[in-house]
Amino acid sequence: MTQSGVAFGTSGARGPVVAMTDAVCFAYTAAFLQHMASVGEFAPGTPVALAGDLRPSTPRILAACVAAIQAQGGVPVFCGYVPSPALALHAFSVKIPSLMVTGSHIPDDRNGIKFNRIAGEVLKPDEAGIKAQQVAMPAGMFDAAGALLLPQALPAVLDVTGEYVQRYVRFFGANALRGMRIGVYQHSAVGRDLLVTLLQALGAEVMTLGRSATFIPVDTEAVRPEDVALARQWAAEHGLDAIVSTDGDSDRPLVADEQGEWLRGDVLGILCAHYLGAQCVATPVSSNTALEKSGWFAQTPRTRIGSPYVIEAMQTALQQGLPGVCGYEANGGFLLMSAMRVEGRELAPLPTRDAVLPMLAVMASARARGCTVSALLDALPARFTCSDRIQNFPTALSQARLTALQTGSDSEQRQAFEQVFGEVSGTVSDLNATDGLRATFANQEVIHLRPSGNAPELRCYTEALSAQRAAEINLAALRVLATWRDA
Template identity: 25%
Template sequence: METISFGTDGWRATLEEFTTPRVRMVGQAVATYLADQGLEGPVAVGYDARETSRGFAEELSRTLCANGFDVLLADRDRPTPLVAYAIADRDLAGGLVITASHNPPEYNGVKFIPEDGAPALPAVTDAIAERLAEPEPLPEDEHGTTREVDFAEPHADAAIELVESITGSTDLSALTAAYDAMHGSGRDTTDTLLERAGATLERYRCERDPEFGGGSPEPAAENLGDLIAAVTDDESDVDLGIANDGDADRIAVVTPERGYIDENLFFAALYDYLLETESGAAVRTVSTTYLIDRVAEAHGESVREVPVGFKWVAEAMAEGDALVGGEESGGFTVRGHVREKDGVLMALLASAMHAAEPLDDRVDRLLSEHGTVVQDKISVDCPDSEKQRVLTELEDEIPETVAGTAVEDINTADGFKLLLADGSWLLVRPSGTEPVLRVYAEATDEDRVRELLEAGEGLLEPLV
């Protein structure tokens, strides 16, 4: 039981630790938690494209059924946001998804999604962790049943309806898009949705490969070479590139002029676009660009900053009826949808945005109005068991200046964010999904960002 730990987005581990007996214990804990909460409805179970995911999902289903719950099991691997939508749409008791998201193939994971379809907050995951135990089946005549269902079509209907309400049209018949599923569960889901809206599609890595081609299904620029080349080639007729991570809750966007668009810039463009017809605040994580704040100020709106983890974004969106919520790693959702990051919905919305006005033009305009913003991050290896010690010691080592600039303020909402006198910032925080510390920096040019990242790495090296 001590091996099972719910981090930023569920429990993830290598297959040496992520075993069938432990998955059954998670299933039992969730069943006990739901029963203690008086929730008796069916439970959704989904899974990603990894070799072991279907088997683990079936183990969860059997454990839940043995506790008296009916289970709606995904008919095939599907994106995590489809399961989240199904939970809210069908008034389910909650759901579980077997996925390790963007982690390499030797990992797997499980996340619990409560009855509102939003990510589980620590009070919930802590309550589940407290109930970890060997399965305790009821008498067989009290067992629930498992039924396989298609989570894709209802989600697609909702995505079309929502985007039409925002944009006025989801006619993408004039758009040629390239889509890279990275061999993950977005295949036959995101691309099918774009085709349903009329787009012409070029597909990349849209075949299931549990090994993800030998890499990780992480939609970073260095992993999307073929997609970027297809969109930026002068001879290409592709208008826009879209990629999803392994469980398709995140999005990456590629344009003809910029190539890979930094997720911060896409977030700013998305918020600016939504504010043309809607009003409302934005919620961003502490690691996300201040450009969002500048866009908000220009429209007379506000921004709420929260720790990293979409659960905090979702909570703040509910508290303030925010228009949009997002994080620099490519996870976004909008008002009117479930409060869970959704790379499938965002693929449709990004395409509709681009069809209305090229994203490159909107980003150029935003940077012209609000100033150039550059952000980057690095990782410093650090075992999970050492993270808290390093951060505790770092608190006593915070300098008065960083890379020659005075530290004006320190934000401790999630690690240490040093706000500098020139408007730049440096953030050090622990990853909730990997044995590393993250170092982020934002400034007005790449050279300055590199200086800040080197300074941050220098702060950590003596401590790690």
């Protein structure tokens, strides 16, 4: 790990493609399986499911992972190029370990491997267990650059998409979206065709849009300006009720309303949890505070950013006997810890990030109420968020800058933050260091700074009483952050 620079981020091992050699990916996979053996979830002969996204480097990395599974005595089960939650649903249902080769939303010069235990994602204690493994690298398997010397063929594909589609057809019903005209922004998302199949199975008329043969890094927390323009154009041209899309591995949703305006992922999470009748909703500290202000939920635990932390909070809620437990991230990925019942239909838990559930819940809710998707937002308190990031911002520099703002007493820290951002939002009333540094101002505006766990980026989350103001604050804060990087 030290030699390659490939490390665990907020959701799996990530790194530049050039650093993720076959040998590095082999070692990570072997270490994962050795750790699974130590907790009783892997032994020689155990099947191990794996799948990947559509990045150019993914097939090569999958081949290295297959070699590691075989070297550990496991049986690789290749599920093809499918969404991360579809792979997880299958592996959880048959109780076998699994891994997904994906870099999620980041550019395709980077990639990653996301690992799952037999019933859920690996959590932070598992990451420590994986890091502690001593892996014996087979002699004669790799060249000096870390490439496999012999080509490794991938096994025949086991199709797991059918059970994923049927999970939602059974729950929502075959007429849930009948009469709706929905655009699917396909770009290079691995679930682009599956999403069309699912929407049609729920009765929708589907129009495919923007399919790409090259990888496009769609980030649901920082939607590209060109995607903002495209959604508005498509909505106007085609008379769509909604537009849906996902990130690269199709575990984070994008939903646009009938006007082509993309909804924030944390707003999707609130609306989905309400549709399901959830009682306890866990979400990171960066998510919209409309969650609490809505008054819809009995418990709303806040966590650090990353699905492992949301899962830990949900597990704690279950241990406390709380009913109706779910969670979501600001990127829109929804995690279901408890079985939920709506109109007599039950949806089984799926405790990993999923893009399909929140988008279907919002569209089905709009159809059932006979209203537009945008009208659903009227029931929420007027809290609006915006997020973006400064790219090519070294993580060490980000951390040093934030540490400098957290020196001294509480009042001294607030004053230090005001010195940097006071011209943007005024007086700081509260600082929260749960993850990064989140400042709440006296005027109820929020500026939250956090180094990315997956790439050399400094993310900025803002919240205000209007969408325009949240965007203004974000842009102003990014200008300040750019001076940090360029100083």
